[in-house]
Amino acid sequence: MKFAVLVRATQQSEAGCMPSEKLLADMGRFNEELVKAGVMLAGEGLHPSSKGARVHFKDAQRSVLDGPFAETKELIAGFWVxxxxSLEEAIEWVKRCPNPFDGIESEIExxxxxxxxxxxAEFTPDLREQEERLRAQIEQQAKKH
Known part of the structure; x- marks a missing residue:
């Protein structure tokens, strides 16, 4: 099973505060454990929402809202895949994670x-084939970078 493990943003992360050297080292060790265990497929931190945008869809219309976004508790500061x-195994790994933010409460979803x-059945053989082809192309592109 694959899980997205989402680090919720804080006022600190939205203000662009960078993690301490100690936190970076602690997270690096945790990520090493995940990789050695064959758990981690991807993981990245995200810039504050002030550097982002949202695209709102209404039928055929699209509108863009530039960041920052008001509700910090609804934002994501980083992620792993x-x-x-099982979910239980993912929970056990998260419990071992260093607190993502120095000295404040935080949350991981x-x-x-x-x-x-x-x-x-809606995912027909043709659609499955298309997805497999796209995944193979993505993997090839990743090897070039």
């Missing part, structure tokens, strides 16, 4: 990622 056996079999 993990491959684990865990969400399962949809996989092909979750979509049922």
């Amino acid at each position: 993990w491959q684990v056996k 865990i969400r399962q990622i949809f996989e092909a079999e979750d979509f049922g």
Whole structure:
């Protein structure tokens, strides 16, 4: 099972405060554990929402809202993608994670990622083939970078 592990933003992260050297080292050690265990597939920190945008969809119309966004508690400051056996295993890994923000309360959300079999009959063989082809192209592009 794949899970997106989402680090919730704080006022500190939205203000652009960078982590301490100690926190970077602690996170580096934690990420090493994840990689050695074959759990971590990806992981990145995100810039504050002031450097981002949202695109709102209403039928065929699109509108853009530039950051920053007001509700800090609804924002994401970083993420991992993990491959684990269960939600319970993902929870156990998160419990071992250093606090993502020096000296303040923070929160990490865990969400399962949809996989092909979750979509049922609507995900036809043609659509499955297309997805496999796209994933192979992405992997090839990643090797070039």
